[in-house]
Amino acid sequence: MAGRREPQLVRLQSSVFALPRWALLIGLIIRCVFRAVRFVFRYWRVTGPAFLLAWLGFNAGWKTVPILLVLVAAALSGWRVGHRESFDRWVRWPFASRWRRWWLYRRGWEPTMRACGLSFAHGSEQYWPRVLSVASSVAGDVVRLRMLRGQTPEHYTGKSAELAYSFGTRLCRVFSGRVNVSPRVHSGRLGAVVAWWERRKYGRDRPTEMTLVFVRGDLLAYVVPAIASDRIASAPDLARLPVGLREDNAPLHLVLAQTHVLIAGATGAGKGSVIWSIMRALAGGIRSGLVQVWAIDPKGGMELAMGQRMFARFAYSSLTEMAGVLDQAVDVMRERQNRLAGAVRQHTPTPQDPTIVVLVDELAALTAYLTDKDLRARIESALAMLLSQGRALGVHVIAAVQDPRKEVVKFRDLFPTRIGLRMTEDQQVDMVLGAGARKRGALADQIPASLPGVGYMVLDQRPEPVRVRFTHVTDEHIRDMNARFACPNAYRSGSVDQEASTSRPTVPAQTSAGRRTTVMPAGLLDKLRAEQ
Numbered sequence: 001m002a003g004r005r006e007p008q009l010v011r012l013q014s015s016v017f018a019l020p021r022w023a024l025l026i027g028l029i030i031r032c033v034f035r036a037v038r039f040v041f042r043y044w045r046v047t048g049p050a051f052l053l054a055w056l057g058f059n060a061g062w063k064t065v066p067i068l069l070v071l072v073a074a075a076l077s078g079w080r081v082g083h084r085e086s087f088d089r090w091v092r093w094p095f096a097s098r099w100r101r102w103w104l105y106r107r108g109w110e111p112t113m114r115a116c117g118l119s120f121a122h123g124s125e126q127y128w129p130r131v132l133s134v135a136s137s138v139a140g141d142v143v144r145l146r147m148l149r150g151q152t153p154e155h156y157t158g159k160s161a162e163l164a165y166s167f168g169t170r171l172c173r174v175f176s177g178r179v180n181v182s183p184r185v186h187s188g189r190l191g192a193v194v195a196w197w198e199r200r201k202y203g204r205d206r207p208t209e210m211t212l213v214f215v216r217g218d219l220l221a222y223v224v225p226a227i228a229s230d231r232i233a234s235a236p237d238l239a240r241l242p243v244g245l246r247e248d249n250a251p252l253h254l255v256l257a258q259t260h261v262l263i264a265g266a267t268g269a270g271k272g273s274v275i276w277s278i279m280r281a282l283a284g285g286i287r288s289g290l291v292q293v294w295a296i297d298p299k300g301g302m303e304l305a306m307g308q309r310m311f312a313r314f315a316y317s318s319l320t321e322m323a324g325v326l327d328q329a330v331d332v333m334r335e336r337q338n339r340l341a342g343a344v345r346q347h348t349p350t351p352q353d354p355t356i357v358v359l360v361d362e363l364a365a366l367t368a369y370l371t372d373k374d375l376r377a378r379i380e381s382a383l384a385m386l387l388s389q390g391r392a393l394g395v396h397v398i399a400a401v402q403d404p405r406k407e408v409v410k411f412r413d414l415f416p417t418r419i420g421l422r423m424t425e426d427q428q429v430d431m432v433l434g435a436g437a438r439k440r441g442a443l444a445d446q447i448p449a450s451l452p453g454v455g456y457m458v459l460d461q462r463p464e465p466v467r468v469r470f471t472h473v474t475d476e477h478i479r480d481m482n483a484r485f486a487c488p489n490a491y492r493s494g495s496v497d498q499e500a501s502t503s504r505p506t507v508p509a510q511t512s513a514g515r516r517t518t519v520m521p522a523g524l525l526d527k528l529r530a531e532q
């Protein structure tokens with residue numbers, strides 16, 4: 001499995017001379033002893049217990065060995081039944097990682113590299129990339145490797161399907177850096193030592209090393225439950241909002257601080273679940289007044305009305321009203337600009353001066369599909385202001401859209417964070433996630449319709465998009481949040497919102513089957529339907 005050293009440019013001719021037989025014999029014995037000692041130390045997890053059992057057999061009689069084995073098996077079974085999580089963490093997956101490294105990857109590595117054209121020959125010597133580590137989990141195997149000279153991660157991306165099938169999976173994801181390494185805060189006595197160790201291990205950029213993830217069980221095929229209500233933070237960390245699950249079984253955290261978020265996906269792709277996952281993560285902050293959500297639902301309240309008490313402002317019935325909400329957000333932004341300029345570079349939320357999240361359910365309805373030119377210009381100018389200047393001032397925009405084309409979403413590039421759910425065409429993937437994203441593995445157009453809420457995101461500044469699934473926030477969850485996490489300062493008077501507050505849609509108290517029929521303007525509705 002270990003790649004041979006790469007050839008030097010100059011090859012020296014080795015000299016041939018005769019050795020006496022005794023010297024040859026001694027040399028062979030030394031080599032065998034060296035290899036045996038190396039084997040014992042390298043596989044100490046196996047050789048250690050084997051020596052222990054042998055020692056026990058000699059000293060206490062061979063009958064004790066099976067008794068001890070039965071006792072150990074019983075203890076392990078008890079551990080597994082009593083605390084499955086720690087058993088998996090400390091026994092199952094370390095064992096599976098070593099087993100698979102030895103059985104699957106060691107045996108199959110060289111022929112696979114050769115068959116995929118990832119090794120090369122120099123004279124009679126064959127060279128192939130070296131496996132550094134294998135870490136198995138319920139999601140699959142994470143294989144770290146060192147590339148050969150002349151290779152880049154792109155070489156492996158182009159061969160990902162061949163690699164996957166060679167090692168008995170359907171999906172192999174290629175990452176140029178490490179996966180699932182997020183800096184953690186360590187406390188306690190050992191904290192400084194652990195932090196130093198992690199810095200040493202992960203802190204250095206190693207461009208020659210890369211990661212292959214062989215996806216074995218698709219965790220994202222399961223619905224990800226919404227975060228439990230007792231785990232909703234009262235002061236949400238805007239840099240780490242828990243909103244779902246990643247394909248490598250790590251929780252998915254969305255960064256809302258300093259960014260705007262664009263959610264793109266075909267109809268039924270689960271844009272609603274992204275919105276409500278974010279709302280659930282923000283709910284504690286909404287109740288304590290640290291966060292205000294100003295919601296705009298051009299679909300006549302179909303998507304958002306169920307949680308209307310959580311919104312500080314809610315525009316759903318008239319486009320003028322929606323434009324008004326955006327103008328007000330710009331006013332807040334300008335006022336903050338005047339107040340904070342020269343004092344701080346980043347707004348800090350307080351209940352008097354909260355973070356404002358402008359939430360737009362179907363952005364195209366406010367821009368491309370809008371026939372009133374003046375109103376469209378007004379909305380576009382407000383959106384452009386918010387998107388270009390709002391981030392540092394604590395005014396963030398989260399917008400959902402079905403069609404990500406530039407003609408439809410002019411401001412696509414002003415959204416630093418983009419989420420690509422299921423899409424209808426492969427070109428749309430690069431439009432949303434950036435040029436080359438599909439080539440690097442974001443196959444959003446191949447997500448089946450049976451997996452709503454699954455999509456791709458660019459995370460941690462890594463070039464390769466990560467496959468994720470957002471939590472499934474049901475109508476019951478939304479109703480519960482609406483009752484328990486209402487916004488304390490909902491705006492219920494004033495020119496724009498008076499109209500809204502008096503005519504807010506009432507949501508029937510049954511399940512989603514009881515959703516209201518849309519009150520969207522007829523022309524707008526027709527255009528949207530044509531797109532669906």
Ligand SMILES: Nc1ncnc2c1ncn2[C@@H]1O[C@H](COP(=O)(O)OP(=O)(O)OP(=O)(O)O)[C@@H](O)[C@H]1O
Pocket residue numbers: 223224265266267268269270271272273274303402452453454469470471472473
């Ligand atoms: N993360 C998820 N897990 C499981 N089911 C989901 C998830 N997200 C959405 N669904 C289900 O998929 C269906 C469509 O979801 P949703 O309405 O959010 O899609 P959408 O993209 O907003 O569609 P549209 O554009 O038509 O409004 C719903 O029945 C919903 O219950």
